Each structure stands twice: as structure tokens, then as C-alpha cells.
Amino acid sequence: MDELYLDNIDEYVNDHNKIVTYKWLSLTLGVHVNTAKQMLFHYLDHKRKESSAQLHATYLVSGKFVDKGQASHKVSVVREDKLEDVKAKMSLIVSVHVYSVQKALLKDSGPLYSVDYDAVKDNFQNCSKYSAISCSSAQPLSPLEQTREIQRAPTPEPVAKRPAQNGEAAPASKASTKPPKGIMGMFANKTTSKNQDKEVKSEEKEEAPAVVASKSKPAAKANPMSNFFGSQTAKKPDKAVKEEEAAAQSTCGAELRPQSSQPEEKQKAASQSPPKDVKKDVKKDVKKDVKKDLKKDAKKDVKKDSRSKTKRIEDSDSEEEKMEKKKRRRIKKPEPDSSDEDVIPDSPQPMETEEMSPPPKPEVEAVSHSRPSLPGTKIRKRRRVLKSQIFLDDEGCMVTEKGYESESYSEAEDDFQAGKQPAKNPVPAKLPAPSREDQKKSQKKASANANKGSKQASIMGFFQKK
Amino acid sequence: MTTLTRQDINFGQVVADILCEFLEVAIHLILYVREVYPSGIFQKRKKYNVPVQMSCHPELNQYIQDTLHCVKPLIEKNDAEKVVVVIMDKEHHPVERFVFEISQPTLLSISSDTLLSHVEQLLRAFILKISVCDAVLNSNPPGCSFTVLVHTRDAATRNMEKVQVIKDFPWIVADEQEVHMQEPRLIPLKTMTSDIVKMQLYVEERAQKT
Numbered sequence: 001m002d003e004l005y006l007d008n009i010d011e012y013v014n015d016h017n018k019i020v021t022y023k024w025l026s027l028t029l030g031v032h033v034n035t036a037k038q039m040l041f042h043y044l045d046h047k048r049k050e051s052s053a054q055l056h057a058t059y060l061v062s063g064k065f066v067d068k069g070q071a072s073h074k075v076s077v078v079r080e081d082k083l084e085d086v087k088a089k090m091s092l093i094v095s096v097h098v099y100s101v102q103k104a105l106l107k108d109s110g111p112l113y114s115v116d117y118d119a120v121k122d123n124f125q126n127c128s129k130y131s132a133i134s135c136s137s138a139q140p141l142s143p144l145e146q147t148r149e150i151q152r153a154p155t156p157e158p159v160a161k162r163p164a165q166n167g168e169a170a171p172a173s174k175a176s177t178k179p180p181k182g183i184m185g186m187f188a189n190k191t192t193s194k195n196q197d198k199e200v201k202s203e204e205k206e207e208a209p210a211v212v213a214s215k216s217k218p219a220a221k222a223n224p225m226s227n228f229f230g231s232q233t234a235k236k237p238d239k240a241v242k243e244e245e246a247a248a249q250s251t252c253g254a255e256l257r258p259q260s261s262q263p264e265e266k267q268k269a270a271s272q273s274p275p276k277d278v279k280k281d282v283k284k285d286v287k288k289d290v291k292k293d294l295k296k297d298a299k300k301d302v303k304k305d306s307r308s309k310t311k312r313i314e315d316s317d318s319e320e321e322k323m324e325k326k327k328r329r330r331i332k333k334p335e336p337d338s339s340d341e342d343v344i345p346d347s348p349q350p351m352e353t354e355e356m357s358p359p360p361k362p363e364v365e366a367v368s369h370s371r372p373s374l375p376g377t378k379i380r381k382r383r384r385v386l387k388s389q390i391f392l393d394d395e396g397c398m399v400t401e402k403g404y405e406s407e408s409y410s411e412a413e414d415d416f417q418a419g420k421q422p423a424k425n426p427v428p429a430k431l432p433a434p435s436r437e438d439q440k441k442s443q444k445k446a447s448a449n450a451n452k453g454s455k456q457a458s459i460m461g462f463f464q465k466k
Numbered sequence: 467m468t469t470l471t472r473q474d475i476n477f478g479q480v481v482a483d484i485l486c487e488f489l490e491v492a493i494h495l496i497l498y499v500r501e502v503y504p505s506g507i508f509q510k511r512k513k514y515n516v517p518v519q520m521s522c523h524p525e526l527n528q529y530i531q532d533t534l535h536c537v538k539p540l541i542e543k544n545d546a547e548k549v550v551v552v553i554m555d556k557e558h559h560p561v562e563r564f565v566f567e568i569s570q571p572t573l574l575s576i577s578s579d580t581l582l583s584h585v586e587q588l589l590r591a592f593i594l595k596i597s598v599c600d601a602v603l604n605s606n607p608p609g610c611s612f613t614v615l616v617h618t619r620d621a622a623t624r625n626m627e628k629v630q631v632i633k634d635f636p637w638i639v640a641d642e643q644e645v646h647m648q649e650p651r652l653i654p655l656k657t658m659t660s661d662i663v664k665m666q667l668y669v670e671e672r673a674q675k676t
Contacts, residue, residue: 018598019598104599105600106598110518113517114590
């Protein structure tokens with residue numbers, strides 16, 4: 001290959017101050033990943049010999065690792081200074097290659113993921129074009145089948161396959177022929193069974209490079225399990241974002257489906273969260289086997305952030321929902337204010353319940369003041385009934401106003417007449433002349449009023465007879 | 467598909483929300499990368515689909531949140547010109563200043579279909595740039611502290627002083643000492659232009675830090 005690539009990489013690293021990962025390089029330059037790895041290696045070599053600028057590199061080490069008698073396959077991204085340590089700890093090193101080159105000394109592995117995220121997202125359909133991992137029976141689904149798969153329940157994902165060695169073409173079949181060992185064994189079976197799950201296959205190609213990009217320092221991170229599955233979701237956000245773009249509204253709806261027990265699932269537009277299910281199923285079995293430390297270790301802590309993120313992604317529709325909630329709250333609040341002044345503190349706050357729904361009838365009063373009614377006479381009369389009206393005032397707040405309205409009724413239906421005055425919500429209610437405690441309480445009751453007919457058991461009924 | 471105009475009640479708030487969330491993440495990240503606080507208090511969290519470092523210390527978080535809560539109304543009205551995170555040494559002389567210049571187009575209507583994912587992508591690039599900024603900056607002396615300054619257009623701060631947005635969290639006019647830096651070197655980090663906001667991030671660094 002020509003030497004131009006050295007200048008290219010130089011430009012990216014020094015002039016743009018970018019982090020150049022092999023995957024990003026392969027997608028940018030359009031070369032096979034193994035070529036990209038070699039390019040980075042040569043570049044690093046070259047620069048180190050010149051000893052001009054200070055460069056830092058990270059390496060990907062993969063190999064057999066024996067921990068407390070349990071053997072596992074460990075893939076990790078390490079900083080240069082820790083490289084020898086990690087290599088010494090492995091019992092068998094399968095592959096070591098340059099993962100990235102950058103000018104800055106990275107304190108943590110987060111940016112390594114960010115670098116690839118956009119590059120892969122842009123090339124989503126063919127990001128495995130340059131990949132060294134392939135499976136001949138994996139065929140991409142047609143869109144129809146894809147949607148069907150999305151609706152199906154999520155299935156567990158296979159574990160990472162070994163990355164290609166530098167300069168070697170390592171076939172993906174190696175992963176399945178490898179003698180099952182610990183977690184690998186468990187997932188080897190799953191891999192074969194998954195062959196029918198085509199949707200997974202189309203992702204596998206993308207998964208594999210993503211999983212290969214498992215990061216962090218080999219010094220044990222807190223949650224190996226969640227880390228392990230953290231990477232499996234590496235490609236999920238890509239797909240999720242794509243589907244978001246495709247169906248903005250529906251995904252917003254899906255994302256609003258919130259705060260379930262699986263906060264991570266929320267971010268997926270569809271139910272593409274097999275890793276989480278696997279996490280639950282497999283966690284017990286493979287707790288110690290998996291030593292892969294991957295990015296996003298604190299996935300569980302993501303709850304707050306993903307919530308805030310989805311909140312942000314919601315468009316104005318959900319903003320309106322929030323506004324409405326605020327409006328509703330505004331109604332609720334003034335009512336307790338008015339009631340607090342006049343009501344005995346231990347009275348329940350009936351307005352806390354939905355103010356729209358008619359409360360227990362406040363009219364059930366033992367005393368009728370305005371209109372004496374002769375029992376037995378069925379006269380059609382008009383009476384003043386406390387009704388509430390709900391309207392928007394000039395501030396845009398919804399205001400509930402209680403007022404008297406004339407209403408015709410028949411005497412026999414209701415003997416009781418409450419002599420109340422209208423009460424406006426933010427203003428403390430004035431009391432009628434016979435100011436009884438129970439009347440006060442029932443006056444403050446929110447909104448809608450009286451059916452003519454039945455005496456409904458009032459929540460204030462407790463206080464009726466005094 | 468909704469088109470939002472600035473007159474829409476929600477538009478200003480949506481933009482302000484987005485920016486304040488971003489600023490919160492950015493401030494935490496700056497504190498992490500510049501080692502203002504020991505890295506032990508930071509925890510990896512996720513924002514814009516990428517891992518970021520956020521602090522777990524409750525008082526620090528509360529301080530940052532209160533600060534941004536007060537800044538939000540300024541952003542809503544497009545009064546905030548710059549939000550500056552100043553890192554100061556022990557003598558309270560600024561050592562580094564991370565300047566976020568924000569400007570919003572006054573009148574526009576946009577379609578929000580791909581807008582937010584585009585903005586997310588741009589903000590992600592900002593986060594990435596902050597992560598690698600220590601390649602271009604000299605390291606800070608130990609014992610640094612930080613503060614947040616807001617440069618506003620016109621006299622918007624007069625309203626802020628009158629009305630305490632958050633109780634017991636007053637904003638005061640910054641001292642000359644905190645604002646002025648000797649021999650600053652300017653290092654641009656990132657610029658973004660989108661339909662809803664234009665933002666620029668650069669760092670002013672004191673030539674001699676110790």
C-alpha cells in the first residue's frame with residue numbers, strides 16, 4: 001500500500017486532534033479492518049522512531065484467561081502502559097493489535113466508543129463490509145422479515161467471537177469450533193440455535209466488530225456482567241436511532257413507555273433488548289466466567305440519564321402533556337389554600353383527587369336555608385345549584401369556578417338544599433351566614449355538582465351531623 | 467410532523483432544556499477531564515448514547531443543577547450570550563476558561579423530524595471534543611476550583627438579581643479578577659450550527675499556569 005495513509009493518519013491525529021480507532025479508519029478510508037490495524041501499527045512505529053510528537057495508543061488484547069480455575073476468553077482494550085501486564089496475565093494470547101491512536105492520554109474508555117458511534121451509524125447498512133468476521137449462513141433480512149422479527153420476543157445474543165488476528169484472516173467458524181469453555185460453551189449452543197433467528201444474524205456482523213471493541217482497563221471493573229452485555233447493546237442504539245428517524249412519532253411513543261423494570265429497554269425503538277433478557281437468564285450461570293469488561297459498565301445507573309434523554313427527544317407533543325399536567329396542578333393547589341384557612345386541618349383534601357371528576361355531593365346538608373320545602377308536594381321548582389365551571393383564564397390556567405345556577409328540579413327528589421355561596425378557587429371562600437363547619441368543608445369541595453337526584457354518600461358525610 | 471416557531475410556547479423551553487442538559491453533562495465532563503475533582507467521585511453514565519462521566523457527589527450535583535436552573539430562563543429568552551466554566555487556582559485567579567458561546571436564531575420555523583437526532587449528533591461531537599481536550603491544554607496546578615459565569619446580553623441580569631429563581635442561591639456580578647485572565651491563549655475546540663442553536667466552544671488558557 002502506498003505511503004499516503006501515513007499522512008492521512010497524521011492529519012487526523014495531530015491536526016484534528018482526533019482519536020483514530022482502527023474501525024473508524026477502516027470506514028473512513030474504505031479498507032479492510034486488518035489493513036487498518038496494520039496502518040495504525042506502522043504509523044505508530046514510524047512516529048515513535050521519529051519521536052516527534054507524543055502519541056498514545058490503546059491495544060486490544062484477546063486470549064485465554066484463567067481465573068480461580070475457571071477459564072474464559074477475555075477480550076479487553078488496554079492502555080499502552082498496561083499492555084505488558086495484561087499480556088502476562090493471559091495464559092494464551094490469541095490476538096494483540098492496535099486499537100486506537102490519539103494525542104491525548106485518555107482517562108477512560110468512554111470516548112473510544114463515541115468515536116466509532118457516529119461512523120458506524122452513518123454506514124449502518126454496510127459497516128461490516130470491511131470486517132474480518134463473517135458467517136456464510138448469515139443473510140440480511142428483507143425489511144418485511146425485519147419488522148416481523150422486531151415484534152417477536154427478544155432472544156439471547158451470542159457472545160463475542162474472537163477478533164481476527166493481525167494480518168491473519170481468522171474465519172468466524174473458529175468461534176464455533178473452539179472447544180466450549182465456560183461461557184463460550186453456553187453460547188456456542190445458543191449460536192447454533194440462533195441460526196434460525198435471522199434478525200440476529202444481520203446484527204451479528206455488526207455485533208462482532210462492536211463486541212470486539214470491548215473496552216476498558218483490565219483491572220477489574222465493578223460489574224463484569226453488565227459490562228458484558230453492555231457491548232451487545234453497542235449496535236442497538238444505532239438501530240434504535242435509525243428507527244427513530246424512520247418513525248419519529250411512534251418511537252417517541254415507545255420511549256415514553258417509561259420507567260419499567262428495564263430502563264435500558266426504553267431506548268430501543270423496538271423490543272430489541274435481548275441482552276437484557278439474557279442478562280437475567282444467564283447471569284446466575286456465568287457470573288464469574290465472563291471476564292469481558294466492556295464499555296457502559298454502569299448501564300444500570302443509566303436510568304436517570306436515559307430518562308432524561310428520552311424526555312429530551314420527545315417533541316413538542318409531550319411538552320404539551322407536561323404543560324397540561326402543570327395546568328392541572330395549578331388547579332389543585334389553590335384549592336387547598338382556600339380550604340386551609342377555613343377547614344379543620346384534619347379534613348381530607350378531596351381536591352387532591354381528580355378535580356375533574358365530580359366529587360361526592362356536597363349538597364347533602366342537613367339544613368336548608370333558602371327554600372323550605374313541604375314534604376309531599378311535588379312541585380317543579382327552580383333552585384339554585386352549586387355548579388362548577390371550568391375555563392381558561394387569561395394566563396392560560398384552567399380555573400374552576402363554583403357558582404350557582406338555576407336548575408329546575410322536582411321537590412320530592414331532593415329535600416336538601418345547600419345554601420352556599422359561590423367560591424372562586426384562588427380566593428378563599430366566603431361563608432354564608434349560617435356558618436357551620438360542615439358546610440364550610442363541603443363548600444370547598446372541588447367542581448361539579450349535584451345531580452338532582454340521589455343523595456350520594458359524601459366523603460364529608462362523616463362530618464354531617466354535628 | 468410539527469413545525470415549531472419561536473412564538474410557540476414550547477419552542478424556547480425545548481431549546482433551553484436541551485442546552486441546559488448538555489451544559490450539565492459538559493460541566494461534569496470538564497471537571498473530570500481537567501481533574502478538578504478526584505476521579506473517584508465520577509461514575510460512567512450515558513448521554514446521547516455515549517458514555518460520559520458524571521459526578522456522584524450530591525452537593526456538587528446540586529450546585530451545578532441550581533446554577534443551570536437559574537441560567538435556563540436566560541437561555542429561553544435568548545439573553546445568555548456566553549456560559550463560561552472558569553477553573554481557578556488556589557488564589558482564585560482563572561487558569562482556564564471553557565467558553566460556550568450560544569446564539570439562537572431569532573425567528574425561524576423548523577420541522578422537528580430529524581432535528582433532534584441531528585442535534586444529538588452535534589452535541590455528541592462536543593462531548594467527544596471535551597474528552598480529548600487535554601491534548602491541547604497544559605495541565606492545571608493542584609487545588610483548583612471552578613465556577614460558572616454567564617455573560618448576558620443587555621441588562622438581563624438585573625431581573626435575575628431582583629427575582630431569586632432559587633432561594634438562597636443568589637447570582638452576583640462577577641469580580642474583575644475572576645473574569646480577566648492574564649495572557650490568555652485561545653484554543654478553539656468545536657463549533658456547531660443547527661436549526662435551533664449555534665454554539666461554539668473554545669478554551670482560554672493562561673500562558674503560565676503555576
